[in-house]
Amino acid sequence: MNQLQLFKKEFDPYIRQYIEQKIKNITKYTKDSFIISYLGYIKTIVLSAGKRIRPYVAYSMYLALGGKETEKVLKFLVSIELFHSFYLVHDDIMDKASLRHSVSTVHKHVADMLKKGERLNDLNHIGNSQAILIGDLLFSWSQEILNLNKDFNQKIAHKAKRLFYEMVDEVTVGQMIDVDITTRKKISKELIDQKTYLKTAGYSFIKPLQIGAALSGNSNKDIEKFCKEFGLRMGMAFQTQDDLLDITSTDEELQKTTSSDKSQHQHTYFTFFKSLDEGKKMIKENFEKAKKLVENFPLGDKNKNKLLNLVEIIEQRTF
Amino acid sequence: MNQLQLFKKEFDPYIRQYIEQKIKNITKYTKDSFIISYLGYIKTIVLSAGKRIRPYVAYSMYLALGGKETEKVLKFLVSIELFHSFYLVHDDIMDKASLRHSVSTVHKHVADMLKKGERLNDLNHIGNSQAILIGDLLFSWSQEILNLNKDFNQKIAHKAKRLFYEMVDEVTVGQMIDVDITTRKKISKELIDQKTYLKTAGYSFIKPLQIGAALSGNSNKDIEKFCKEFGLRMGMAFQTQDDLLDITSTDEELQKTTSSDKSQHQHTYFTFFKSLDEGKKMIKENFEKAKKLVENFPLGDKNKNKLLNLVEIIEQRTF
Numbered sequence: 300m301n302q303l304q305l306f307k308k309e310f311d312p313y314i315r316q317y318i319e320q321k322i323k324n325i326t327k328y329t330k331d332s333f334i335i336s337y338l339g340y341i342k343t344i345v346l347s348a349g350k351r352i353r354p355y356v357a358y359s360m361y362l363a364l365g366g367k368e369t370e371k372v373l374k375f376l377v378s379i380e381l382f383h384s385f386y387l388v389h390d391d392i393m394d395k396a397s398l399r400h401s402v403s404t405v406h407k408h409v410a411d412m413l414k415k416g417e418r419l420n421d422l423n424h425i426g427n428s429q430a431i432l433i434g435d436l437l438f439s440w441s442q443e444i445l446n447l448n449k450d451f452n453q454k455i456a457h458k459a460k461r462l463f464y465e466m467v468d469e470v471t472v473g474q475m476i477d478v479d480i481t482t483r484k485k486i487s488k489e490l491i492d493q494k495t496y497l498k499t500a501g502y503s504f505i506k507p508l509q510i511g512a513a514l515s516g517n518s519n520k521d522i523e524k525f526c527k528e529f530g531l532r533m534g535m536a537f538q539t540q541d542d543l544l545d546i547t548s549t550d551e552e553l554q555k556t557t558s559s560d561k562s563q564h565q566h567t568y569f570t571f572f573k574s575l576d577e578g579k580k581m582i583k584e585n586f587e588k589a590k591k592l593v594e595n596f597p598l599g600d601k602n603k604n605k606l607l608n609l610v611e612i613i614e615q616r617t618f
Numbered sequence: 619m620n621q622l623q624l625f626k627k628e629f630d631p632y633i634r635q636y637i638e639q640k641i642k643n644i645t646k647y648t649k650d651s652f653i654i655s656y657l658g659y660i661k662t663i664v665l666s667a668g669k670r671i672r673p674y675v676a677y678s679m680y681l682a683l684g685g686k687e688t689e690k691v692l693k694f695l696v697s698i699e700l701f702h703s704f705y706l707v708h709d710d711i712m713d714k715a716s717l718r719h720s721v722s723t724v725h726k727h728v729a730d731m732l733k734k735g736e737r738l739n740d741l742n743h744i745g746n747s748q749a750i751l752i753g754d755l756l757f758s759w760s761q762e763i764l765n766l767n768k769d770f771n772q773k774i775a776h777k778a779k780r781l782f783y784e785m786v787d788e789v790t791v792g793q794m795i796d797v798d799i800t801t802r803k804k805i806s807k808e809l810i811d812q813k814t815y816l817k818t819a820g821y822s823f824i825k826p827l828q829i830g831a832a833l834s835g836n837s838n839k840d841i842e843k844f845c846k847e848f849g850l851r852m853g854m855a856f857q858t859q860d861d862l863l864d865i866t867s868t869d870e871e872l873q874k875t876t877s878s879d880k881s882q883h884q885h886t887y888f889t890f891f892k893s894l895d896e897g898k899k900m901i902k903e904n905f906e907k908a909k910k911l912v913e914n915f916p917l918g919d920k921n922k923n924k925l926l927n928l929v930e931i932i933e934q935r936t937f
Binding site (some may be wrong): 437443 | 686766786
């Protein structure tokens with residue numbers, strides 16, 4: 300088991316506990332078996348094979364900066380993962396995807412379920428509508444955890460929340476660009492760079508790093524710069540890995556429908572500018588630079604290792 | 619100008635200011651003219667002819683309980699109205715509505731804009747996708763206001779937030795029921811009652827009343843009971859009014875596509891159980907009971923008037 304898998308094992312019980320309590324609580328509003336069953340599917344999708352990369356990034360930074368309150372932080376980081384679940388549920392509607400982490404996407408699941416009964420109306424549209432709502436609920440739950448939490452002092456919590464809302468603005472604008480791009484005949488490299496920065500570097504690395512740093516309470520003035528530079532390198536490498544995996548992997552390895560980027564008119568570095576070899580070189584260079592940034596960051600060796608582990612995990616990923 | 623219109627005049631500058639600052643801030647992520655234009659449409663829809671009923675309900679309760687910090691409360695209540703804007707944007711996708719408050723719905727606006735250019739892909743689907751994202755952004759902004767606010771002490775703010783998240787759970791489950799109902803051949807009255815309770819009584823009255831009460835800091839033990847009973851009466855009357863207006867109004871009066879309830883397989887009290895006269899009688903009785911609840915609530919006459927005004931405004935509405 301690698302570090303990320305160990306993390307997932309430690310982290311997932313916090314997600315499970317929260318979701319089970321929420322779903323149970325919601326049955327006080329209705330006992331209708333269909334509504335209960337759609338809500339129950341939240342557990343399936345959130346607890347399926349998600350990798351927990353973003354909370355792991357935040358947690359690694361928290362530990363690297365000397366944070367000790369591991370239980371409190373893990374509970375807090377459930378907000379980041381539930382936000383990500385929300386994001387994927389809505390993303391899958393936009394992508395018309397039918398599979399995610401080896402299970403049916405929410406809109407597909409609901410539509411399939413309805414098609415088995417004697418139902419009226421456009422059931423694919425109804426599936427989308429229920430998935431929009433289930434996504435909204437996940438977003439709200441992420442907010443509940445973020446904002447009703449009393450485990451951190453007000454100043455620290457306020458900073459983490461501010462970063463969270465910047466993250467949402469960034470990733471949503473990034474996704475708006477991504478959606479719009481699929482309709483365009485010509486796209487500038489500048490716009491692809493903006494999309495990659497917002498959707499991947501910012502969302503998956505820079506903001507989780509900053510949130511982890513904020514929670515640690517460590518106010519070393521070099522942290523901000525490090526999060527941005529290190530996160531940008533990791534994000535560039537990660538996005539290019541993703542584009543590469545989309546071309547070379549099988550459905551089974553990715554646990555989702557592959558080559559979807561091409562079929563959905565997605566524009567990536569590969570469909571546009573680069574050869575596979577160029578891409579692989581770019582990935583390697585970015586990871587090397589990320590490692591160098593960690594080496595030069597004034598931390599003890601043990602703490603540096605938390606971040607070097609993170610680089611290695613991402614570097615070696617096949618998912 | 620009635621009390622609600624006066625309230626809107628006082629309240630809207632706070633919404634405008636917040637949205638303008640947010641949209642301006644977001645241009646730092648991209649200068650792409652299409653993305654900027656979609657984001658700019660947020661201002662159009664939020665500042666179009668919305669009635670501000672929910673913040674007005676909260677504000678009336680706040681004032682009735684002796685609250686004095688009007689500016690702080692109005693700023694805080696922007697969170698409720700932006701949440702409502704989010705809710706309508708997503709609702710309009712589900713309803714396939716093309717008009718809301720006399721302007722194009724977001725998904726329609728984006729699709730129409732794209733159809734004017736030389737674009738690829740299924741542009742109605744792209745319109746829906748952008749509207750999902752713009753709704754998500756509005757949700758996040760409502761959360762930012764709710765949670766980065768420092769105008770109230772922690773205990774009061776915590777209570778208001780907790781109520782807010784209950785409200786989101788309720789209205790989302792209510793909307794899930796509503797969506798599912800459109801596919802069913804048979805529906806129980808129980809399920810319609812649950813829907814009305816969650817989507818209208820809870821969302822438009824009980825929770826705003828409770829939030830207004832929480833912000834006032836008044837901890838009179840009768841408040842909780844009053845909010846529930848008074849809010850339920852107001853909600854029952856409001857929903858039946860809505861169903862009635864949907865049958866009897868013209869598009870121009872409602873500023874949206876009418877008789878959509880029937881065409882979308884919506885089930886209301888009228889499509890199912892009651893005659894128009896029965897409905898009108900039910901509306902009148904509920905407003906009378908609401909007024910009686912105010913009369914019996916231990917408040918001074920001036921404060922009672924805040925709530926009686928609210929009943930009258932809703933009773934006389936033609937929208």
